[in-house]
Amino acid sequence: MAGRKRKPDHLKVVAGTDRPDRTNPDAPVPLSELPAAPEWLSARAAEIFDQLVGIVGSMGVGSASDTAMLAMAASRLEEVEICTAIIEDGGRTFVSSAEYDEQGRVISQQIKGHPAVAQRSEAMRHAQSLLVEFGLSPAARSKVSANKSTNENPFAALG
Template structure:
């Protein structure tokens, strides 16, 4: 289907743009519990996962149903960190196909881009897409307003 992706109903409610005529009454309801990091994530990926869960939980949109998407985002963000470290260590380019003349001087060489630069760029693009699904980009966040419950008096039931 071409065009803009449908906004999930729960994000419409959080954003305050919900209208009965545009809601899907048959939409599946996400689980109420918060997700846990899957076993296949690395230790660093699990740390990033926990950070994302804390953020989406505070926004009121996290669910254990979102574990796979949050794990993908965590894995991609970890990949960005790994590629960044490789680029910092090795530089953005490297020299290849060096040829020398009769006196041992460099006759020709090719300077190529480090493969980690392209890998990081692709990981960043994918991570941005995944994060925006949860309202975790500035543009997406500006469309979401969080309704915080009023503070309740724990002694009100006694009176």
């Protein structure tokens, strides 16, 4: 499908741009509970997953139906951390081959970019696109107005 991605109907309601003629009455309803980290995530990715669930849950956009997307985002963010550590330890470039003279001095060398730099860049790009899906960028967040939660006691009216 060409053009912009469809905005979910619940985000249209929150943003105040909902129109009955543009909503899908047969759209699937996401599960109401928050997701749990899948078993296949590493320990660090599971920590990131839990952080993301806390953020999207407080924004009112998280659902157990989104487990796979949040898990992919957590996995990609972990990959960014791993690649960053590799780059910090080994640098952004490396010598792939070198020629030496009789005294052992370098005559010429070929320097290449470290593969972790490209891997990190791709992981960042993918993580960013996944996070935007949940409104986790300033631009995406500015398009939605969320109701302010009140810290009132729900049982106060009963007393």
